[in-house]
Amino acid sequence: MSSDPLIDSLTAALDARPDDLPLRLHLAGLLLDGGRGAEAIAHVGQALARDPGNAQAQALMQRALGAPVPDPSPPSAQRPAPDGPPAQRPAPDGPPAQRPAPDGPPADDPLAAYAQELADVVPPRFAPAGDEPEPVRGEADRVYDVESSSVRLADVGGMSAVKERLELAFLGPLRNPELRRMYGKSLRGGLMLYGPPGCGKTFLARAVAGEMGAKFLSLSIVDVLDMWVGNSERNLHELFQAARRNAPCVLFLDEIDALGHKRSQVSSSSMRTLGNQLLAELDGMEGDNEGVFVLAATNTPWDVDPALRRPGRLDRMVLVLPPDADARAAILEYHLRERPIANIDLRRVVAATEDFSGADLAHLCETAAEFAMADSVRTGEVRMIEQRDLERALKEVRPSTRPWLSTARNVAMFANEGGVYDDLVGYLKRRKLL
Missing domain, CATH: 1.25.40.10 (Tetratricopeptide repeat domain)
Structure with a gap:
């Protein structure tokens, strides 16, 4: 534009x-x-x-x-043909003009025709022949994005117990270097966030980086896997090296169950080797992890290899639950603050959204806005988002956390060896789900 x-x-x-x-x-x-x-x-x-x-x-x-929608057709639609006059835009009531293309795509295939027009305007570029890729020149050319987060813990609604755990594990020692040295507290460590999807685990990791004034580097399975033998392990090592070079840095391992699945259940030798490489990187055997804070997130901690939870690796687990009433009110206010609203009973909406995740609440506000906008278009009179729109949206949007809670209930009942999931058991008992 x-x-x-x-x-x-x-x-x-x-x-x-x-x-x-x-x-x-x-x-x-x-x-x-x-x-x-x-x-x-x-x-x-x-x-x-x-x-x-x-x-x-x-x-x-x-x-x-x-207002009518602008015509998105590319400028090349008006370029002259090689041997003929320029193509004319069709009249509103006339048939669409056909682009002469004796050897091109069929005239009734608009996507193919549009691709051909783009090819006319921007000729294709091919990589130079050769087996070796171009060398990396400096950190700016690397594919791993090391970010600076502007999010703070104050921007995270609720989660007081999670914030207290993070303060004890990471933030307190960083703010008090003298006490840290006196007590021998290292500026390295790992923590696993687990809970139902959409409850803010990634947002929380960014908030930790912003609170620390540290860099933020996010890693997922697609950043690591490669079809060639050995390349996946090298990619994982390079990601950890990028975090070490930018220390203090929060390295966020998203969907850690995919990267560090239980090796006893993995049939692929390459995935077992990748899991071993992850353990070596967390131990710092391939480099010094001082100043690298590893935060992992998963929806299924019971699928994570137990070796990852050994002391010195991801040795602390924090349960990230669906937002409570106060947090739901804050999230709803956040997603409605830039929208025209009137006569909304926020307490009533909060009471009706138990078990909603933060993502569910955002979707609820989006759906209510769609209803109000559709009504404005139909009647020709602009109106605010009202309580009726939210109540109508509540009939369509359902909490996405309940299937996870059903699975977690079985884990809490039959697979809580050593009290690993005591926090989850306590929550389910308070909710009378266990």
């Missing part, structure tokens, strides 16, 4: 004065004139949230919802 200097200047001015409604509405009008309807609707929605009766905002919203 091309940039308009006037729109860019107004956007910068609006960032400094977000409550200036005339400025926001003027910017929305320019965005509509420029065919940027989605951005205009976002600005008009914020204006209506501040002043629901604003006639100019309502008129702009109706204009945006009823």
